[in-house]
Amino acid sequence: xxxxxxxxxxxxxxxxxxxxxxxxxxxxxxxxxxxxxxxxxxxxxxxxxxxxxxxxxxxxxxxxxxxxxxxxxxxxxxxxxxxxxxxxxxxxxxxxxxxxxxxxxxxxxxxxxxxxxxxxxxxxxxxxxxxxxxxxxxxxxxxxxxxxxxxx
Amino acid sequence: xxxxxxxxxxxxxxxxxxxxxxxxxxxxxxxxxxxxxxxxxxxxxxxxxxxxxxxxxxxxxxxxxxxxxxxxxxxxxxxxxxxxxxxxxxxxxxxxxxxxxxxxxxxxxxxxxxxxxxxxxxxxxxxxxxxxxxxxxxxxxxxxxxxxxxxx
DNA sequence: CTCCGAACGTGCGTATACATACGTTCCGGC
DNA sequence: GCCGGAACGTATGTATACGCACGTTCGGAG
Numbered sequence: 001x002x003x004x005x006x007x008x009x010x011x012x013x014x015x016x017x018x019x020x021x022x023x024x025x026x027x028x029x030x031x032x033x034x035x036x037x038x039x040x041x042x043x044x045x046x047x048x049x050x051x052x053x054x055x056x057x058x059x060x061x062x063x064x065x066x067x068x069x070x071x072x073x074x075x076x077x078x079x080x081x082x083x084x085x086x087x088x089x090x091x092x093x094x095x096x097x098x099x100x101x102x103x104x105x106x107x108x109x110x111x112x113x114x115x116x117x118x119x120x121x122x123x124x125x126x127x128x129x130x131x132x133x134x135x136x137x138x139x140x141x142x143x144x145x146x147x148x149x150x151x152x
Numbered sequence: 153x154x155x156x157x158x159x160x161x162x163x164x165x166x167x168x169x170x171x172x173x174x175x176x177x178x179x180x181x182x183x184x185x186x187x188x189x190x191x192x193x194x195x196x197x198x199x200x201x202x203x204x205x206x207x208x209x210x211x212x213x214x215x216x217x218x219x220x221x222x223x224x225x226x227x228x229x230x231x232x233x234x235x236x237x238x239x240x241x242x243x244x245x246x247x248x249x250x251x252x253x254x255x256x257x258x259x260x261x262x263x264x265x266x267x268x269x270x271x272x273x274x275x276x277x278x279x280x281x282x283x284x285x286x287x288x289x290x291x292x293x294x295x296x297x298x299x300x301x302x303x304x
Numbered sequence: 305c306t307c308c309g310a311a312c313g314t315g316c317g318t319a320t321a322c323a324t325a326c327g328t329t330c331c332g333g334c
Numbered sequence: 335g336c337c338g339g340a341a342c343g344t345a346t347g348t349a350t351a352c353g354c355a356c357g358t359t360c361g362g363a364g
Contacts, residue, residue: 011281012276015272018287018292019174021218025294119298119301120164120165123168124163124164126297127290132167135167135290135291136167139171142177143170145275146180149274
């Protein structure tokens with residue numbers, strides 16, 4: 001086993017754990033930060049996806065969140081109960097339901113966006129802007145490659 | 153707002169989503185890959201942490217997995233029920249319990265390691281080895297920076 | 305030796321993540 | 335117009351992720 005092969009092998013086992021570790025760390029920070037607003041990290045992602053103002057179907061929302069329709073439904077039920085989100089029948093497709101932010105939801109999102117600013121800043125600053133840009137690009141690339149993989 | 157500031161701002165909002173997207177994609181791939189062995193992606197991580205052969209306390213195990221002691225306990229209960237893991241009283245500290253792989257657990261882990269090889273390979277190959285090494289390094293750096301953040 | 309704070313595991317409650325199965329609606333081919 | 339497959343949402347079950355409260359044990363200060 002050559003030295004080069006060893007390094008590659010080590011890299012292959014470290015990269016997944018590094019990805020997992022970074023994600024979990026970010027998730028925990030976000031949850032802690034948003035807790036006093038009564039919102040979870042995942043709920044923030046959902047609200048952010050809706051914050052563009054468009055009315056999205058649950059399916060489309062799930063796609064944009066890299067999430068699961070079934071999970072999104074559960075989240076919407078909770079958020080609707082809290083009055084942050086409205087679900088209306090789709091204007092033309094009666095199978096679908098659209099989700100939009102309520103006024104309270106928009107206000108809440110603005111608060112959350114501010115509250116999360118220091119996390120976003122810390123993430124970019126802990127690397128450099130240039131490295132962070134590379135990181136972001138590589139992560140997207142990675143997600144695409146993994147998403148296209150078949151079960152062989 | 154200068155152009156430079158706009159770019160930085162966009163980066164700050166993209167990076168978290170990119171990290172989340174990549175992690176979830178990896179997690180889904182892993183779950184799908186390990187499903188026929190009756191093991192989840194997270195359980196694989198736990199088994200891998202124990203595969204060094206050391207007997208770890210649940211706390212130490214949680215630390216190495218970047219995970220939560222409470223979660224680790226639930227996982228151990230399931231894995232013990234499946235006969236992949238043994239939990240024994242700690243030799244000197246009667247508060248603690250140690251976890252080790254059973255023979256079946258070791259065998260299972262070897263199977264899983266092979267089954268996951270294509271994922272690890274795909275992750276590194278979808279970038280280049282050099283970029284993957286950088287990515288890994290940056291992710292570790294990111295996790296550290298986030299882990300050390302206080303609530304301000 | 306005693307006592308108190310810290311560390312370990314446990315149990316419980318809530319929110320995700322996802323598969324799977326199911327009912328309803330849509331739409332393209334006929 | 336009919337029909338069968340595809341798309342959408344719903345419902346249920348299992349496994350994570352994590353906070354929090356609790357009981358037990360450890361270890362050091364006095």
